[in-house]
Amino acid sequence: MNLQFTLNGKPWSVDCEPADTLAEVLRNQLNLNGTKVSCEVQVCGACTVLVDNLPVSACTYLAYEARGKNLLTVEGLEKADGTLHPIQQAFIDDFAFQCGYCTPGMIMAAKSLLDENPNPSREEIIHHMDGNICRCTGYVPIVAAIQRAAGMIAKEKKQ
Amino acid sequence: MSGETKTDFQIVNHSIPRRDGRVKVTGKAQYVADLRLIGMAYAKVLRSPLAHAKIISIDKSKAEAHPGVYCVVTGFDLDGLNPYFGHAVKDHPLLAIDKVRYAGEPVAAVVAIDERTAFEALEFIDVKYEELKGIFTPQEALAKDAPLLHEKKFEAGALRGFEGDVTAGQGTNICQTHKIQWGDVDKAFKEAAAVIEGDYYFPMTYAYAMEPYVAIADVTDQGVNVYSSAQHPFMVRHDLKNIFNLPVSKVRLIVPFVGGGYGSKSYTKVEPLVAACSWKAKRPVKLQLTVEEAMLTTRSDDAYTWMKTAVDKNGKIIARQAKIMMNTGAYAENSPLVVEKSTNRCVGPYAIANVLIENMSLYTNTVPASSYRGFGCAQVTLPGESQIDELATKIGRDPYEFRLQNAAKPGEEFFPGMRPFDGTLKQDLDTAAKAIGWGTPLAKGHGRTVAVSGSDAGAYPLTSTAVRVHADGSATIMTGSTELGQGSHTVLPQIAAEELGITYDKVNVISSDTAITPYDRSTGASRTTTLMGSAVQEACQEAIAQMVVMAADVLKVKKEEIQSVRGGVRCGEVELNWSQVISKFYALPDGEVIGRSYIRKSGKFAALPVFWEAAATGVELSVDEDTGKITMEKLATVGDVGLAINPALAEGQDIGAATMGMGIGLFEELVYEGSQLMNGSILDYRLPRFSDLPKQVELHLVQNRDGVGPYGAKGGGEASLNSMAANIANAVDKAVGVRIRQAPLTPERVWRALKEKNK
Ligand code: FES
Ligand code: FES
Numbered sequence: 001m002n003l004q005f006t007l008n009g010k011p012w013s014v015d016c017e018p019a020d021t022l023a024e025v026l027r028n029q030l031n032l033n034g035t036k037v038s039c040e041v042q043v044c045g046a047c048t049v050l051v052d053n054l055p056v057s058a059c060t061y062l063a064y065e066a067r068g069k070n071l072l073t074v075e076g077l078e079k080a081d082g083t084l085h086p087i088q089q090a091f092i093d094d095f096a097f098q099c100g101y102c103t104p105g106m107i108m109a110a111k112s113l114l115d116e117n118p119n120p121s122r123e124e125i126i127h128h129m130d131g132n133i134c135r136c137t138g139y140v141p142i143v144a145a146i147q148r149a150a151g152m153i154a155k156e157k158k159q
Numbered sequence: 160m161s162g163e164t165k166t167d168f169q170i171v172n173h174s175i176p177r178r179d180g181r182v183k184v185t186g187k188a189q190y191v192a193d194l195r196l197i198g199m200a201y202a203k204v205l206r207s208p209l210a211h212a213k214i215i216s217i218d219k220s221k222a223e224a225h226p227g228v229y230c231v232v233t234g235f236d237l238d239g240l241n242p243y244f245g246h247a248v249k250d251h252p253l254l255a256i257d258k259v260r261y262a263g264e265p266v267a268a269v270v271a272i273d274e275r276t277a278f279e280a281l282e283f284i285d286v287k288y289e290e291l292k293g294i295f296t297p298q299e300a301l302a303k304d305a306p307l308l309h310e311k312k313f314e315a316g317a318l319r320g321f322e323g324d325v326t327a328g329q330g331t332n333i334c335q336t337h338k339i340q341w342g343d344v345d346k347a348f349k350e351a352a353a354v355i356e357g358d359y360y361f362p363m364t365y366a367y368a369m370e371p372y373v374a375i376a377d378v379t380d381q382g383v384n385v386y387s388s389a390q391h392p393f394m395v396r397h398d399l400k401n402i403f404n405l406p407v408s409k410v411r412l413i414v415p416f417v418g419g420g421y422g423s424k425s426y427t428k429v430e431p432l433v434a435a436c437s438w439k440a441k442r443p444v445k446l447q448l449t450v451e452e453a454m455l456t457t458r459s460d461d462a463y464t465w466m467k468t469a470v471d472k473n474g475k476i477i478a479r480q481a482k483i484m485m486n487t488g489a490y491a492e493n494s495p496l497v498v499e500k501s502t503n504r505c506v507g508p509y510a511i512a513n514v515l516i517e518n519m520s521l522y523t524n525t526v527p528a529s530s531y532r533g534f535g536c537a538q539v540t541l542p543g544e545s546q547i548d549e550l551a552t553k554i555g556r557d558p559y560e561f562r563l564q565n566a567a568k569p570g571e572e573f574f575p576g577m578r579p580f581d582g583t584l585k586q587d588l589d590t591a592a593k594a595i596g597w598g599t600p601l602a603k604g605h606g607r608t609v610a611v612s613g614s615d616a617g618a619y620p621l622t623s624t625a626v627r628v629h630a631d632g633s634a635t636i637m638t639g640s641t642e643l644g645q646g647s648h649t650v651l652p653q654i655a656a657e658e659l660g661i662t663y664d665k666v667n668v669i670s671s672d673t674a675i676t677p678y679d680r681s682t683g684a685s686r687t688t689t690l691m692g693s694a695v696q697e698a699c700q701e702a703i704a705q706m707v708v709m710a711a712d713v714l715k716v717k718k719e720e721i722q723s724v725r726g727g728v729r730c731g732e733v734e735l736n737w738s739q740v741i742s743k744f745y746a747l748p749d750g751e752v753i754g755r756s757y758i759r760k761s762g763k764f765a766a767l768p769v770f771w772e773a774a775a776t777g778v779e780l781s782v783d784e785d786t787g788k789i790t791m792e793k794l795a796t797v798g799d800v801g802l803a804i805n806p807a808l809a810e811g812q813d814i815g816a817a818t819m820g821m822g823i824g825l826f827e828e829l830v831y832e833g834s835q836l837m838n839g840s841i842l843d844y845r846l847p848r849f850s851d852l853p854k855q856v857e858l859h860l861v862q863n864r865d866g867v868g869p870y871g872a873k874g875g876g877e878a879s880l881n882s883m884a885a886n887i888a889n890a891v892d893k894a895v896g897v898r899i900r901q902a903p904l905t906p907e908r909v910w911r912a913l914k915e916k917n918k
Contacts, residue, residue: 033193034186036418038369039450039841046369074186084184092180095807098815099644100183101369101418107184126849133841135367135419136644137811138818139849140856 003067007032008076016063023047023058026073034074034104038133045132048105049073055112074104077111086152087111087145096145098136106132110146119150170657171870172862174807178648178668179416188416191373191388196443199375200229202436203277204446205267205284206455207259210295210524210834211306212288214258214266221283222269227276229440231284233267240435244398246426247335247495248313248327251527253402253431259288260308260489261524262834263455268432270440274447293524293834297463297484300332300521308332308489308522327491327522334487334520335495337502341575342513347478351469355549359542360901361884362828363461363486365844366531370418371453376434377443382409383434388417390424390641391681396673398427399434414671420643421819422530423457425683426493454839458829459531460485460497460520462538466505468546474556476565478513479546481505483539485520485528492529494520500615501535503574504881507543508584508613508773509565510573525831532816534684536614536881537823541902544610544885549898558889559592559609566611567771569865577615578766581865581873582773582799584611591777594795594857605792606894607779612881616874617769618684622691622758623677626655626698628706630749632726632738633665634699639679640691641671645876646808647687651695653804654869658699659737660726677755685772685874688804689866690764694756696869702754709744709752710735763867770866773799774878776817778853778886782894787910789825789891791853798859801866801873810858812876820883822847826903 004013007030016025026032026049038046040059047058050072051065077085087110090096097103106129113120113128120128125146134142182188219231234242234256242256243249255266267284271277294300294308312328326333348354374387383403389395392412400410417424433446448456466481483501487494502518531537547565551558566584567573573580591609592598601607625637636655642648652666659666670676679691703723710728711718713735722729727736735743742748758764777795782788796813803809826845830837838844864871884902892898897912 027193032186033189036190036369037192038371038418041840041842043841044369074184078185084181088184091184092176095174095177095811097183097644098646098811099369099417099419100179100188101190103183104186126852129849133367133369133846133848135369135421135819135846136815138814138847138856139852140814140858141811143849143852 001064003064005066005069005071007071008073018064020063021059022049022061022063022066025063026058032073032075036101036104038101045109046102046105048108048132050108050112053112053115055109074107077107086156087114087149090145090149090152094141094145094148096137096141102132102134106134106142110149113146114150114153118153168657170663171653171804172802172806174805175649175653175663177646178652179642190370190416190418191375191386192370192447194375194386196375196377199443199445200270200272200440201274201277202268202270202433202444202446203274203281204265204452205281207255207262207264207266209259209288209290210262211291211293212259213291214255215287215289217267218285219267222280225280225283227272228280229270231267231269232436232439236439237435241402241404244402244427244431245491246316246394246493247491248316250309250313250327251490253435261526263526263836264489265432268436270436270444294332295523295525295831295834297486297521297523300523305332308524332522334491334522335498337499337518338516339502340515344478344480344513344515347513348467348469351477352472353550353554354467354469355546355553356467357900359464359466359545361462361538361541362823362902364459364531364823364827365454365829366421366423367841367846368419368421368423371448371450372429372456373447374430374433375443375445376430376437378434378437382411384411385430385434386413386415387430388424389414389430390417390420390643390683391426392641392671392673393639393678394681395427395430399430402431402434411674414641417641417643421532422534422683425530425681428456451840454836455526457492457529458488458526460487460494460528460535460538462501464539464542466542466546468550470550470554474554474561474564476509476511479505479511480515481542483518485518486523486525487520488523488525488527490527492527494528497530497535501539504536504614505539505543506574507540508567508580508611508771510567510571524834526836530683532819533877533881536612536877537820537884540612540881541884541888544882545888545900548608548889548892559588559597562588562611567613578768578771581771582613583861583863584613584773586861587611587773587775587797587799590797590859590861591775591795594859595777595779595793604784604894605779605781606890606892608886608889608893609775609777610882610886610889611773611775612878613771613773614878614881615768616684616772616877617686617689618681620690620758620760620764620769621680622694623679624691624694624698624756625677626695626702626754628659628702628737628741628752628754630738630741630745630751632661632736634659634661636666636668636695637676638668638670638691639676640687641682643682645687645812646805647691649808650688650804651691654692654695655699658696685876686769688872689769689868689874690758692804692869692872694758697756698754701756702752705752705754706737706740710740713740713743770873772874772878774813774875776879776882776886778890780887780890780894782891782909784895784913787906787913789887789904789909791821793855794853795857795859796879797861798875798879799861800875801868801871802862802864803860804872806860809860809875813879814856814858816876816880817883818847820880823902824884824887824904826905828903
């Protein structure tokens with residue numbers, strides 16, 4: 001079957017099987033390997049991407065459900081001039097990853113939080129991010145990075 | 160962030176951002192899961208449903224006839240290979256041969272055009288088994304009528320990481336035994352003022368590296384080429400060399416970024432199987448396990464420990480005795496080393512005059528156990544640090560002061576024959592205690608404790624490296640250390656930049672390609688900063704020594720007239736930077752100098768352990784008496800790291816390790832019911848999440864420059880895990896007065912203990 005959607009700001013058309021997950025189509029057909037797959041059962045959040053601004057688990061989300069929708073993956077965050085998204089920069093500044101396997105999913109989940117709630121409390125961050133597992137960092141620097149990113153975005157908006 | 164000390168260093172001891180930062184936050188970092196070779200096929204594995212059974216026959220004809228299938232490989236198809244591998248003993252067939260020893264063991268692999276086809280074809284393989292009686296616990300393994308898991312004696316693994324003999328395969332189910340002894344425990348117990356004694360259980364756990372095991376193999380007449388998520392590529396190379404009977408030079412392991420290891424990717428895992436698939440299918444083959452399959456590949460050893468500890472009337476610990484039984488599962492893997500390490504680590508970082516520790520690991524029909532962050536230390540620190548608190552309570556002492564009194568002192572030879580203690584436990588404990596508000600009033604139902612860990616770390620010193628200084632003055636480090644997330648790609652360039660006097664961004668790292676990077680024994684046991692860091696430092700110094708000679712040649716002076724300065728050399732009025740030295744030497748703005756270093760067990764690395772890995776943790780928790788649920792109020796980590804090359808990375812290791820330890824203390828446990836793993840999925844295996852974050856976290860480093868590593872550095876990253884389960888058990892006792900000698904302290908266990916107490 002043929003699918004059309006907007007992906008990271010550009011229109012795309014791909015052929016896929018009805019059983020293909022969005023993660024399979026992104027990784028195997030569109031060469032977008034930034035989206036990671038770990039548990040494959042919607043528990044870890046490693047595969048989080050945004051579909052019409054909402055976080056979904058690409059490991060179980062069927063690709064055909066994305067037809068006509070607006071998709072954003074980690075590859076779509078960096079600006080054309082190479083500037084990182086504030087969340088990406090904050091993750092670097094706060095050492096909010098080690099192995100990095102959870103990171104793309106973490107960043108996308110954080111983006112969906114900050115899009116909705118630009119100034120989240122620690123509790124709100126914890127609540128929103130609870131579906132994303134990180135085995136390396138103990139979460140402490142990730143919370144700090146999201147708080148820092150919120151500050152950076154607020155500052156950007158003022159300017 | 161704490162722990163920054165004032166030093167003269169320009170680059171080391173600074174929290175420089177990670178070198179792999181940008182690729183990791185943009186999704187460009189490549190892991191084996193992301194790699195594809197031209198013409199690559201995909202393998203899927205058929206696993207045994209039975210825990211212990213003879214394989215009578217395997218009919219693979221239907222599966223091989225399935226469209227899209229290249230071949231099916233079984234244990235009957237391995238003629239021409241030496242199909243057994245193993246770091247300690249070669250007891251592990253790459254696919255089950257003649258019999259299966261645990262439910263989940265690979266029995267056959269389908270190689271097909273894509274994963275889905277390979278998966279579909281699995282159901283057409285017909286395996287006939289004859290079921291045998293299984294054994295699932297060490298106690299069952301020792302029973303008189305227990306069936307034997309391994310009938311024959313094995314060849315020793317070529318790269319044993321320990322010096323003892325292996326008991327495996329000698330007519331019993333005993334995989335390994337180990338014993339340490341000094342003084343006279345019986346006499347000491349008789350003379351003791353107080354004694355505490357108890358049985359403890361530390362569970363089987365799963366490391367959950369978020370990237371499950373994955374490898375790509377390409378076997379041709381040119382040799383065996385493998386991309387793998389392995390922590391120790393050189394160790395895997397050795398197993399593959401044996402399996403294919405090839406010279407070392409014809410086996411190449413390449414490890415790109417690894418999605419978490421924590422010890423679970425130490426040693427050989429799926430590489431022999433995927434290489435055999437490629438050998439049969441005559442094309443590159445990728446094998447990507449699922450998390451469920453990874454859970455059937457490696458776990459940690461669970462441990463049953465009986466321990467007894469005694470003090471004299473002055474509160475001095477005078478004796479400790481323990482008997483440990485570890486459940487190593489179906490194959491030895493690295494458990495013989497885990498046994499040795501956990502035996503040593505029973506002593507804790509305490510100076511005890513009378514010690515007797517006897518340890519034994521048993522084969523059972525369960526998932527093979529192997530290394531896991533801390534190498535057997537957490538297993539015995541649960542009893543060890545529990546008994547310190549139990550004893551303190553019994554004799555009416557403050558457990559923190561009781562620890563201070565008995566902890567090994569800096570420079571003390573507290574463990575006969577080993578390196579004198581090189582940490583400062585008093586400072587570690589003080590820092591942890593202060594961080595959690597020791598001595599301030601506590602709310603009802605709250606408990607507050609500190610605990611320590613001091614383990615013989617650093618594994619074995621055998622490391623080499625090369626640092627190439629280029630004609631433009633930049634440098635490339637060639638290192639066999641793998642970037643698992645711990646930050647080797649950041650820390651090693653910091654050291655090189657400091658030594659060469661060049662900027663950090665001029666240093667690049669090429670890592671873990673056994674055909675290119677010099678030999679490094681392993682990336683584990685917290686050894687990289689200390690050993691590879693020293694190797695990089697020495698290689699830079701050797702490059703500088705060469706460049707001094709080159710400068711003398713260029714300036715036509717004696718080498719003694721050349722003085723090395725930061726980033727170059729000086730001779731009288733003339734100053735040359737490295738770029739100028741190299742360019743003038745070759746009379747072209749090109750070429751390079753290669754600095755080398757070889758580290759072995761000699762000089763400052765003659766004494767083992769390479770260093771004592773010391774850390775303290777402090778916790779405050781509260782217990783809901785109605786439900787038994789524990790809430791983590793405060794957590795403090797204190798890493799005694801000598802000198803943190805990158806303080807933020809060192810603290811990151813500590814909090815990551817402490818969180819894993821907290822998971823084991825609170826809820827992580829693999830559960831067997833009979834022959835089957837009951838929670839072999841991330842849906843059922845409970846891991847720490849954001850919502851489990853302690854309400855308040857403090858990270859501290861103690862930096863006394865007392866290690867043998869570069870600038871006095873020591874390793875870190877395991878010790879904060881080790882003490883957490885004990886710390887939680889101790890704090891629960893303080894909070895609600897129940898002593899639980901088993902991890903994890905699930906709400907149910909706590910609730911039952913409370914019910915028992917209130918009877
Ligand atoms: S891989 Fe999709 S949620 Fe874990
Ligand atoms: S950084 Fe490794 S799992 Fe999060």
